[in-house]
Amino acid sequence: MSAPTSFTRRIIPTVVLIIGLHTYGLAQFEVRSSTAGQPPSTTLAVGDFDGDGKLDVADATNSLQIFLGNGDGTFRSPTNYLSSTGTLFVTTADFNGDGKLDLAVSDLNGLYILLGNGDGTFQTPTLFQTLPCNPLFIGTGDFNGDKKLDLLVTGSCSYFSIFLGNGDGTFQPTPINTTPPYGAPTGVGIGDFNTDGRLDVAVGQQFGTISQVQIFLGNGDGTFSTGAFYNVGSSPEAIAVSDFNNDGRLDLAVTSLLGSTNVFLGNGDGTFRNSASIPTIGTLWVIAADFNRDGKSDLAMATLGNNADIAGIYVAFGNGDGTFPSLTFYPAVGEARILAGGDFNNDHMTDLLAPDYGTGNMVLLLNTGVVKLNPTTPIQFAPQLIGTESSPQTVSLTNTGKSTLSITRMSTHAPFQETNTCGSSVAPGATCDINIVFRPNTSGNASGLLNISDSASSKLQIIELSGAGTVVAFSPNALTFPTLKVGTQATKKVKLTNRGQTSLNITLIYTSGTDYHDFTQTNDCPTSLGAGAYCTISVTFSPLKTGNRSAILGVEDDGGGSPQTIPLTGVGD
Secondary structure, eight states, rough: OOOOOOOOOSSSOOOOOOOOOOBOOOOEEEEEEEEESSOOOOEEEEEEESSSSOOOOEEEESSSSEOBBSSSSBOOOOEEETTTSOOOOEEEOOOOSSSSEEEEEEOSSSSSEEOOOSSSSSSOOEEEOOSSEEEEEEEESSSSSSOOOOOOOOOHHSSSEOOOOOOSOOOOSSSSEEETTTOOOSEEEEEEETSSOOEEEEEEEETTTTEEEEEEEOOOOSSSEEEEEEEEESSSSEEEEEEETTSSEEEEEEEEEOOOEHHHHHOOSSOEEEEEEOOOOEEEEEEEEEESSSSSSSEEESSOOOOTTEEEEEEEEESSSEEEEEEEEEESSSOOOOOOOOOSSSSSSSSEEEEEETTOOEEEEOOOOOEEEOOOSEEEOEEEETTOOOOEEEEEEEEEESSSSSEEEEETTTEEEEEEEEEEEEEETTTEEEEEEEOOOOEEEEEEEEEEETOSSSEEEEEEEEEEEEEEEOOOOOOOOBBTTTTTEEEEEEEEOOOSOOEEEEEEEEETTTTTTGGGEEEEEOOOOTTEEEEEEEEEEEESEEEEEEEEEEEEEEEEEEEEEEEEEEEEO
16 A cells, blocks of 8 residues: 655645654643744655754745754754745655755646755756646656655645656656646645555535545556545535554545544545544645554644634544544644644654744744643743843643653742652642743843653653843833713823833834723833833723723833833723
């Protein structure tokens, strides 16, 4: 049976390399690092590009960026190729048989091949084909049985194309086109669905009210015969291919933007039967992997928003019978459209990498096994006056395993400090608390890590910490006004003091927030406030409506942590 290939979405697909899967254990994902990229990311390809045993990433943005991995879940600064060409898609494979990973890339001009040098660099991109429509997805496989990798390409045209490979990194210039019955493919899955040794293709389609997956059975020469079709949720976006019920036959998971994720179990003859409907919403991408090392395929799905309208990642754990009863949501990314999987810290557990489409940052969620941390996101502190200590923020650690969790070390460094109730061990099912405080001695941004060494992983488990020290001191730190009749007003004052050793440059003082029209401010603050000096801000509350009213007073300056804010509240009667 040919190895399953999953993957595609209408506009922004990704390619996934899954490695290091073993059996047993649980899975919990925690945000551990964020690497700056160039927004917006449209595709990821994962592989060991420099042969050092550490996973690297090719990121399609406006350019093609190559991030070499450090093997601990972090990445080096990227190298750029195809700068500012509008890169749309990237996939990786060894196209010339030299044992080094190469790249196939599409942009607004066409299709490129970048042959790998084996050291993390690539040869000059070769444009081998221009197309009548923008290529939005590139899949790989041997579609004509000559043991040479071919390319499957889809775009905004109403067909998918097979470019036959020559085995030397070049491809036949004339494609073999197959036209689905209902327009341009919106998702593609590749695998041998009828166990005849020839690669087949599943294609998602949306045409009017028709939402379906159409099966195309490979003839072994790059052409296809039309198979059955299956109804799915509105706007199918991506397809993952795997054996979800461990019967040796390939199955499908189809995610839809306006519907649930549908699972179809393969009969081994190119036909499928319905198995499960996973209650996701707004999902754009899906990958299959064994995240909890129990020998059963699981699913991870990127979503623009769940039922609470929060973007992030769904993880559904499989029972091994084609059902996925356990669904967990991780609000890790501001705008989740794609994701990739791989063992990015070499602990033999599959992690998730999800670019934030809005910021371009690549957010890594490390698989922490039996250790469940809450919250799952990095710990961020509000601006804190230098020389003072913040209120503690608490992270709960739960041992979800069936044996005692041993903790050998837990530590952080100034300006962050931790105390905990965990001790040296946590019993099965038990929870302990880690309390973290922020005490800055200098102004400006600060970052750090909470390091946890335990028996759940061979690698340090980390929690990102961030905050900002500021020299700006408010007195009081909040203003609460009495209940006032609509149309009347009251004024309170805030003292702003520069606790720094140099002058504080103030650029703006303002009110903002939900009901900012109810709050106005005047001040006697100069643009440059001397060390140790203070000024006064007068805030007037004049409710325009009845009920609770709220806003913030903000100050923009160079004192660290700008803008510093304090809450304003009042009640209109």
